[in-house]
Amino acid sequence: MPKRFTLAEARGLLPEVRxxxxxxxxxxxxxxxxxxxxxxxxxxxxxxxxxxxVGDWAEAIAALGAEAxxxxxxxxxxxxxxxxxxxxxxxxxxxxxYEDGFAGRMKIN
Numbered sequence: 271m272p273k274r275f276t277l278a279e280a281r282g283l284l285p286e287v288r289x290x291x292x293x294x295x296x297x298x299x300x301x302x303x304x305x306x307x308x309x310x311x312x313x314x315x316x317x318x319x320x321x322x323x324v325g326d327w328a329e330a331i332a333a334l335g336a337e338a339x340x341x342x343x344x345x346x347x348x349x350x351x352x353x354x355x356x357x358x359x360x361x362x363x364x365x366x367x368y369e370d371g372f373a374g375r376m377k378i379n
Contacts, residue, residue, distance in 0.1 A: 272335075272337075272347045273335030273336075273347065274347055274348060274349045275335070275336075275346040275347060275348055275353065276348070277348070277353060277362070277378070279346075280336075280346035280348070280353045280362055281361070281362045283334055283335075283336065283346070284355065284361070284362050286334065287331065287334065287336065287344050287355065288357075290327060290330045290331065291327065291342055291344075291357050292357075293327075294323045294324065294326065294327035294330075294342075295342060295357065297319070297323040298320050298323040298324060301316045301317075301319040301320045301323065302316075302320060304316055305317070305320075324341065331344055337352075339352075339354075339372070340356075340372070342356060342357035343355070343356045343357075343372065344356075346362075348365075350367070351365055351366055351367040351368050351370070352365065352366055352367075352368070353365055353378070354366050354372065354375055356372070362378075363377055363378050364376065364377060364378060365378050
Protein backbone atom coordinates (compact mmCIF):
# COMPACT_ATOMS: atom_id res chain seq x y z
CA MET A 271 0.00 0.00 0.00
CA PRO A 272 1.46 3.38 -0.98
CA LYS A 273 2.37 5.90 1.68
CA ARG A 274 -0.13 8.74 2.02
CA PHE A 275 1.15 12.24 2.67
CA THR A 276 -0.42 15.33 4.11
CA LEU A 277 0.67 18.51 2.37
CA ALA A 278 2.81 19.40 5.39
CA GLU A 279 4.54 15.99 5.33
CA ALA A 280 5.25 16.22 1.61
CA ARG A 281 6.57 19.75 1.93
CA GLY A 282 8.72 18.61 4.85
CA LEU A 283 10.44 16.07 2.57
CA LEU A 284 10.99 18.54 -0.24
CA PRO A 285 14.48 19.67 0.88
CA GLU A 286 15.68 16.05 0.77
CA VAL A 287 13.93 15.44 -2.57
CA ARG A 288 15.61 18.54 -4.00
CA UNK A 289 19.02 17.48 -2.66
CA UNK A 290 18.68 13.98 -4.12
CA UNK A 291 17.51 15.42 -7.43
CA UNK A 292 20.30 17.99 -7.62
CA UNK A 293 22.93 15.30 -6.93
CA UNK A 294 21.49 12.94 -9.54
CA UNK A 295 21.13 15.70 -12.11
CA UNK A 296 24.75 16.77 -11.66
CA UNK A 297 25.99 13.22 -12.25
CA UNK A 298 23.62 12.70 -15.18
CA UNK A 299 24.60 16.02 -16.79
CA UNK A 300 28.34 15.40 -16.39
CA UNK A 301 28.00 12.03 -18.12
CA UNK A 302 25.76 13.51 -20.80
CA UNK A 303 28.28 16.26 -21.59
CA UNK A 304 31.16 13.77 -21.74
CA UNK A 305 29.14 11.62 -24.12
CA UNK A 306 29.77 14.10 -26.94
CA UNK A 307 33.49 13.28 -26.93
CA UNK A 308 33.32 9.56 -26.16
CA UNK A 309 34.20 6.66 -28.40
CA UNK A 310 31.79 3.71 -28.64
CA UNK A 311 33.09 1.93 -25.54
CA UNK A 312 33.19 5.14 -23.53
CA UNK A 313 29.70 6.04 -24.73
CA UNK A 314 28.32 2.75 -23.41
CA UNK A 315 29.93 3.39 -20.02
CA UNK A 316 28.58 6.94 -19.91
CA UNK A 317 25.08 5.82 -20.89
CA UNK A 318 25.23 3.22 -18.11
CA UNK A 319 26.29 5.98 -15.70
CA UNK A 320 23.34 8.13 -16.80
CA UNK A 321 20.92 5.22 -16.37
CA UNK A 322 22.41 4.44 -12.95
CA UNK A 323 22.05 8.09 -11.85
CA VAL A 324 18.36 8.07 -12.77
CA GLY A 325 17.73 4.61 -11.32
CA ASP A 326 19.48 5.38 -8.04
CA TRP A 327 17.55 8.66 -7.81
CA ALA A 328 14.23 6.89 -8.38
CA GLU A 329 15.08 4.31 -5.71
CA ALA A 330 16.01 7.04 -3.23
CA ILE A 331 12.73 8.85 -3.92
CA ALA A 332 10.81 5.58 -3.42
CA ALA A 333 12.64 5.00 -0.13
CA LEU A 334 11.11 8.29 1.07
CA GLY A 335 7.65 6.94 0.19
CA ALA A 336 7.20 9.22 -2.82
CA GLU A 337 7.09 8.24 -6.49
CA ALA A 338 9.41 9.23 -9.33
CA UNK A 339 6.97 9.72 -12.19
CA UNK A 340 9.32 11.08 -14.82
CA UNK A 341 12.75 12.54 -15.15
CA UNK A 342 13.11 14.80 -12.11
CA UNK A 343 9.36 14.65 -11.41
CA UNK A 344 8.12 13.49 -8.00
CA UNK A 345 4.59 12.73 -6.80
CA UNK A 346 3.40 12.39 -3.21
CA UNK A 347 0.20 10.34 -2.90
CA UNK A 348 -2.39 12.02 -0.66
CA UNK A 349 -5.24 9.54 -1.05
CA UNK A 350 -7.16 11.70 -3.53
CA UNK A 351 -4.38 12.25 -6.05
CA UNK A 352 -0.85 13.56 -5.91
CA UNK A 353 1.03 16.56 -4.68
CA UNK A 354 3.38 17.09 -7.59
CA UNK A 355 6.90 18.57 -7.75
CA UNK A 356 9.14 19.00 -10.76
CA UNK A 357 12.70 20.25 -10.87
CA UNK A 358 13.60 23.18 -10.69
CA UNK A 359 10.55 24.24 -8.68
CA UNK A 360 11.51 25.62 -5.28
CA UNK A 361 8.32 24.64 -3.47
CA UNK A 362 5.57 22.04 -3.57
CA UNK A 363 2.61 23.97 -4.94
CA UNK A 364 0.77 21.65 -7.34
CA UNK A 365 -1.75 18.83 -7.19
CA UNK A 366 -3.26 16.50 -9.78
CA UNK A 367 -5.76 13.68 -9.63
CA TYR A 368 -4.82 10.07 -10.19
CA GLU A 369 -6.06 10.09 -13.78
CA ASP A 370 -4.97 13.62 -14.69
CA GLY A 371 -1.19 13.28 -14.73
CA PHE A 372 1.26 16.14 -15.06
CA ALA A 373 -0.84 17.88 -17.72
CA GLY A 374 -3.70 18.19 -15.22
CA ARG A 375 -1.66 19.90 -12.52
CA MET A 376 -3.45 22.59 -10.56
CA LYS A 377 -1.91 25.21 -8.33
CA ILE A 378 -2.55 24.65 -4.61
CA ASN A 379 -3.96 27.78 -2.99
